[in-house]
Amino acid sequence: MAACSAAAARRRGDRAGFVIPVAGGVASYAEPESPLNKVAGLGFDGLPGPAEFDAVERAYADRGAPVQAEISSLADPGLLDRLAGRGYRLVSFENVLGRALGDAAVPVDPAGVDVRPSTDDEFECWLGVVVEASLHPDTQGVAWHEEFPREMLENAERDAAGLTERYLARLDGTPAGGGSMHVVDGIAQLTGAGTVPEARRRGVQSALLSARLADATKAGCDVAVIVVQPGSRSQQNAQRRGFGLLYTRAVLALEP
Structure with missing residues (x-):
């Protein structure tokens, strides 16, 4: 931050x-x-x-x-x-999940899905799918309590670009989702993942998760962490990949 x-x-x-x-x-x-x-x-x-x-x-x-x-x-x-x-008043909850790393991650290869590290010349393509996914969050589980303008989401991703490794997912050759990973002190923080609405329920998120876990393991990380909304599809996907609850965080706000 x-x-x-x-x-x-x-x-x-x-x-x-x-x-x-x-x-x-x-x-x-x-x-x-x-x-x-x-x-x-x-x-x-x-x-x-x-x-x-x-x-x-x-x-x-x-x-x-x-x-x-x-x-x-x-x-x-x-x-x-x-x-x-x-x-301050309570406005929402978020779950932080984690899992130990060390053994080689089991690959996930859904039909038609290809995930690769995203190059600098693909940045605008990656940014487009990640922001589009953020603007249309999945409705399962506890809803995200915040909404941001497209420009502000784009700015935040640009400002984080030098800190993360980016991954672009294609479904049948078409850009369909993206994610990123920030590695520090043996911890792999899996961030910024999303799938455009028309490509959901095809395994894109599972493939993005698998690819980042594999690279985090190769990088010698000890643990991977991810932030999800309670009861969300993202939480279910992460739990299927061995993640468990580390802690819940309460989001409190004080209006100006």
């Missing part, structure tokens, strides 16, 4: 964004209506004091943006009390 927001600042060439360290986590703001505007990682290095909360909330308020905080179920329980006392 911090690196992507820094990339957004370079792209914009202004000081509209910020990255504020807070109690072991980070408060990030890239630009209006960006999916990067959030607070994460709180509750693992002490509890924020009133002055820290004040500074973060003021920074978002100065930009007319709500404060959205993602709080892990493993965080210090006292954090929820402090947020509730400041007027």
